[in-house]
Amino acid sequence: MKDALRPSPASDELPAVAPVEARNPTFDALLNPPEFGKLRSRLVRIFSRRGCSIPEDLADETISRVLGKLPQIADSYEGDPLRFFHAVARNVYREHGRRPRTVPLEDWDQLPEMSFEEVSSKEQAHECLESCLSKLNAADRQLIREYYRYDKLAKIDRRKTMAAELGIAMNTLRIKAFRIRQRLSGCVVDCAKRGARS
């Protein structure tokens, strides 16, 4: 059962593989931190979007296969190593054989009900979010409040206005809001962990 507040294993954590000594420098860069973590998390998303219920396992399988092929191809491979990773991932997906799966909305709501501990955690998460919002600097707090203030079309218009007032592109504003939100999310997780330990 997925616990709503227990953080999922970080997608940047390294699986248990031996250190890589690839002779091709670009493969070498991808198979070591920090690029390794980035690559793995993106493969997880690719497999998730393709409907695979075990995207982390398939991402690890992809990386393991590339590692296995490396002695054969390292000296002769030309081009972007990411294309090779992508091609291997597509093969892994085909072998896995799952079609994209949708979740009927009723089924989503009928996933196992939260336990008492999870209900308490939900209350705690709300308190943690209030606390974390107050820890943002005034500019970031104001940006977040304004960014999420309106509904539908009014929200779009408001965000365009915000971007113009800040002198930045819409997508830049989008990323700014996203990064603040990520910090908030991380703060809430840390706060919830401290609450669980106390």
Added chain:
Amino acid sequence: MELEKTVGIERIEELRAFLLGTLTETDVARVEYSLLSDDGLYELLLATEEELIDEYVSGALSQSAASSFLGYLNNLPGGRTRIAFARNLKESLEESETFAASWRTRWEGAAHVFSRFLRGPGFAWAAGLLLSLGLALYASRGYREPAPLVLNGGLTRSEGAIPTAILSANSTLRVMLDLGVDSHERYRATLYDADARAMVSSDGLRASVTDRRIFVAFLIPVAGLGPGDYSISLEGKAASTGYQPLEKYALRLIE
């Protein structure tokens, strides 16, 4: 991604389509490779995910889009946590916006009343201006938002003091219904008079936490209500069922 770089709006639409599963296989393959190789585009994908989560939480996604997107989130580590966080954020920001809006309304009202003193010739005008500004400042500093009325369930007339609110003090009465446990997705609150006639009803309400207690906030417009004893019925709605009765609260309105 350097924040100054611009990615066209068509790429946002493409990322949305990718996340909602509506791209062709050829386009999916192209986007997948771009996500592997382009840091800026990948971060934009993450931001677009959050936007879609917000749209799902707000009920703005179509059923098919929501179903497809939930399928993706269901597979993604931490997907449910992000939906819970998005709901939490939405509720927190809405609560603070409601409070700020009520403050603005009262300040604008006080300023309008005293702006009548801005008319008149010469010294009278100047004196009136100073007087009105002083009074407006005094009125705004002295103003306090009426505290919401907290109601505990199960109280009847025979069981002690009934929570009481003064009709003339508010145009809207804010009542906090003590819930105990947040057991349902949404709630409906209905105000009944002493003759069991439904006077005011709000549904789609959500629980919130204040001082470690769980409440459902119920805003009651008091226009048309007279002094007397009332009751509030709280019902909860689960995903696949209708509203079910949960608790009753007693309330007295006086002039």
